[in-house]
Amino acid sequence: MxxxxxxxxxxxxxxxxxxxxxxxxxxxxxxxxxxxxxxxxxxxxxxxxxxxxxxxxxxxxxxxxxxxxxxxxxxxxxxxxxxxxARDGEVPDRPAPETDIARGVHLKEVFRDALAQLPPRQRAAVVLRYWAQHSVTETAAILRCSEGNVKSQSARGLAALRTALSTMNALEELRS
Incomplete structure (x- = not known):
């Protein structure tokens, strides 16, 4: 060599x-x-x-x-x-709501569940734009699509994420 x-x-x-x-x-x-x-x-x-x-x-x-x-x-x-x-198994244990650490872990779990409900292109646009903090232009280049498509996928993804999070929040309140 x-x-x-x-x-x-x-x-x-x-x-x-x-x-x-x-x-x-x-x-x-x-x-x-x-x-x-x-x-x-x-x-x-x-x-x-x-x-x-x-x-x-x-x-x-x-x-x-x-x-x-x-x-x-x-x-x-x-x-x-x-x-x-199919990945529809239930997690048997939930973190205890009284501790800050358990609450942080639970919130991450709720966010991951909500993120998993997004369609793949919307999830990719949201993760690249808001987690990896790429610009619209960079995200469009990575996804090989137009900037307008990135903007619409991001907007739809955020709206779906908000809806999923509010639905999960409402279910949690019903369980409590």
């Missing part, structure tokens, strides 16, 4: 070490399943490794990795065996 190849490998491994956690958080927000998020990040890093010599600007590798991760997630959503899988 030449010294150039070794330095490229070292740069990729450094990048992978540095970006695995943020990519995993993003993948989890997209899919809502920790195991699938880990698989998506692994697939993303494999694809990125294959394209690493072609990545001209190593400074934009983070944005490129997020784009590859999004593509991996969208490809995963298109697989027919994923559509047939």
């Amino acid at each position: 030449s010294s150039r190849d070794r330095s490229e490998n070292e740069r990729f491994h450094g990048f992978a070490d540095r970006s695995t956690r943020p990519l995993t958080r993003l993948a989890y927000l997209l899919c809502g399943d920790q195991h699938l998020a880990n698989d998506l990040v692994q697939n993303c890093l494999i694809r990125l490794y294959q394209a690493w010599p072609k990545v001209a600007d190593k400074d934009t590798a983070d944005a490129y990795a997020r784009k590859v991760l999004l593509r991996c997630w969208l490809n995963e959503r298109r697989r027919p065996w994923r559509r047939a899988e």
